[in-house]
Structure formats: C-alpha cells, structure tokens
Amino acid sequence: MPRANTKTKPLKATPKTARKARSVAVKARDSEQDSSSLSRMLSTLQLFTREHPVLSAEEIAKGAGVPTSTAYRYVKQLATAGLLVRWKGGYTLGPSIMELDLQIRECDPVIRAASEPMRTLCAQTGLNALLTKLYGNKVMTVHIESTSDTGSLAYGRGRPLPLFRGSSSKAITAFLPAAKLRRLFENGEAQGDEQLNDWESFHASMSNIRRQGFALSVGELNSGIEGISAPVFIESRQVVGSITLIGDAARMALLREEVVIEMVKAAAATVSSALQ
Known part of the structure; x- marks a missing residue:
C-alpha cells in the first residue's frame, strides 16, 4: 500500500492576495500618519499661554516645528472646529474649548x-x-x-x-x-x-x-x-x-x-x- 504524502505544499501568494496585502499595509500606514498628524495639530493648542495668548501662523509654525504651510493648514482646521478664532492678525483660543470645559465639568x-x-x-x-x-x-x-x-x-x-x-x-x-x-x-x-x-x-x-x-x-x-x-x-x-x-x-x-x-x-x- 503506497504511503500517503504528508508534506504540505507552501502557499503561494496570488496577484490578488498580494494586492490585498499591499492595500492593508498602505491603509495601516496612512492611518498611523493621520493619527500622528492629528496629534501634532492638537498639540499646537498648548502653544497658547498667559504670556502668549495670541499667535500668528508663523509663530505657530516656529513653536510647533512645522513648515508655515502646515501651520496654516492646522490653523484652518482648528478654526473650523471652533478651537481657534482670528484676533488682530493672529489667532487665539476659540469657543469650542469653553464648551469642552463645560462638558468636562458636567460629564x-x-x-x-x-x-x-x-x-x-x-x-x-x-x-x-x-x-x-x-x-x-x-x-x-x-x-x-x-x-x-x-x-x-x-x-x-x-x-x-x-x-x-x-x-x-x-x-x-x-x-x-x-x-x-x-x-x-x-x-x-x-x-x-x-x-x-x-x-x-x-x-x-x-x-x-x-x-x-x-x-x-x-x-x-x-x-x-x-x-x-x-x-x-x-x-x-x-x-x-x-x-x-x-x-x-x-x-x-x-x-x-x-x-x-x-x-x-x-x-x-x-x-x-x-x-x-
């Protein structure tokens, strides 16, 4: 009686599975980059202090260590969310922060x-x-x-x-x-x-x-x-x-x-x- 072949053949990646793996890797990388970018953007709010309540986009760029173009993008997104508002050629903290503070007190x-x-x-x-x-x-x-x-x-x-x-x-x-x-x-x-x-x-x-x-x-x-x-x-x-x-x-x-x-x-x- 012939002996059964118990060796398992190695799996070969098909073009379809390879594309899927690459897609998953790209999405994971993009998600990590988005999370890092969001963290950096929100951390710019900590630049506003009692000594520096109003900052220009250029000052934000310098304080955050990012290009000025990136700082302008951050400012635009933060202003849209109400976290910053324009003030005399610069920006200061916005009303959404007060709303969040109230939420913390109540929730x-x-x-x-x-x-x-x-x-x-x-x-x-x-x-x-x-x-x-x-x-x-x-x-x-x-x-x-x-x-x-x-x-x-x-x-x-x-x-x-x-x-x-x-x-x-x-x-x-x-x-x-x-x-x-x-x-x-x-x-x-x-x-x-x-x-x-x-x-x-x-x-x-x-x-x-x-x-x-x-x-x-x-x-x-x-x-x-x-x-x-x-x-x-x-x-x-x-x-x-x-x-x-x-x-x-x-x-x-x-x-x-x-x-x-x-x-x-x-x-x-x-x-x-x-x-x-």
Whole structure:
C-alpha cells in the first residue's frame, strides 16, 4: 500500500492576495500618519499661554516645528472646529474649548461623584475642597468647592501639579504600582525635595502614606497653607485621584487635624464607592 504524502505544499501568494496585502499595509500606514498628524495639530493648542495668548501662523509654525504651510493648514482646521478664532492678525483660543470645559465639568464621572461630598466637607469645615485627578504621568486639580477665594493658589484648576509635592499629588502617587513609582523616581520626578533624594527615603515616605491612607503637607505649594488629602479609587484599588481640604494653619488647628483627616478619608471613600 503506497504511503500517503504528508508534506504540505507552501502557499503561494496570488496577484490578488498580494494586492490585498499591499492595500492593508498602505491603509495601516496612512492611518498611523493621520493619527500622528492629528496629534501634532492638537498639540499646537498648548502653544497658547498667559504670556502668549495670541499667535500668528508663523509663530505657530516656529513653536510647533512645522513648515508655515502646515501651520496654516492646522490653523484652518482648528478654526473650523471652533478651537481657534482670528484676533488682530493672529489667532487665539476659540469657543469650542469653553464648551469642552463645560462638558468636562458636567460629564466627568469623578467630578460628578465627588461634587456633593466636597460641598458637604466645605459646609462642615469652612475650608476649601479640591478634586485632583491622575492623567497618565500628569496630576491636576479638576474641580474646586470653595468657601473663600482660591485665586491665590499657586496651582489652581487645570494647572499640572508637581507629582511629589503637596498632599493632593502625594495621596495619588503613593498608591501607584511599585514599578511605575520606581520609574518616576528614576526619571527625576522627585528631584528638588532634599528629603526624597534617594530611593530608600522616597519609598519609605510613599509607603507611610499608603499605610496611613492619607497625605498631609504644609506650605509645599502655597505658603502657610496646609493640605490634607485622601485617595480616590475605582475597581481593583486603582487610584484615579484625591480629595483635599486646604486651609491656613490657624483654621486647621481650630478644627483639630485628626478630625479633618477622618472627614477627608470618609469623603474619599464615599466617592470611591460611587465609582465602583
């Protein structure tokens, strides 16, 4: 009986399958290029600052490191979307940004969950409450409930905070996975604090915050201002933000620090529960 041939013949690409493969590769490349171009275009919005609120297309080209023709194309598309508007021969930020800001205030799940507990904290203590969130390697305050003027804060709403200065940031970063915490330290994010110059001291400081369940700072971001913060979690104890009460030292002393700590921890736990 003849033995069956078990060898598999190699597949040969037909002209049709080759064309299809080339088409898929071209589409993938074009999609990647489009995504990169969109990212570069949107990043030009970060060129507008308090010092430079109005920019010409030429200034945008220089700041973004792109040809002037590309800058004009960016400006046209951003203006069509309402993200830029013309102003005295240049451009400034447009109304769509304000609309997006309103959407964030009304739609962000963490803000929605935290607003009422923060208002309660303010009413009970007479202090100002902050909600700070983690975005990748960036931390910023996204919502404030206040009983007094907060305009003098060094880092108000929307301004990125130092990762390891101030209780709001520390209450978040202390609960990051150990590998990410080590990476941030090695990247120099903790430099500038002489108490955190070596990994052992830094890790011990973060571990202490984890054990306590809160972070406390005095004058680290604003002179004479004390902050008490507790982390906010979603599922699997993933930290997404922190709740903070801030006030001057005299006011904190009247309220008794240990009482304020428990109130902040309870508010953060309420928000975390709502986000599960």
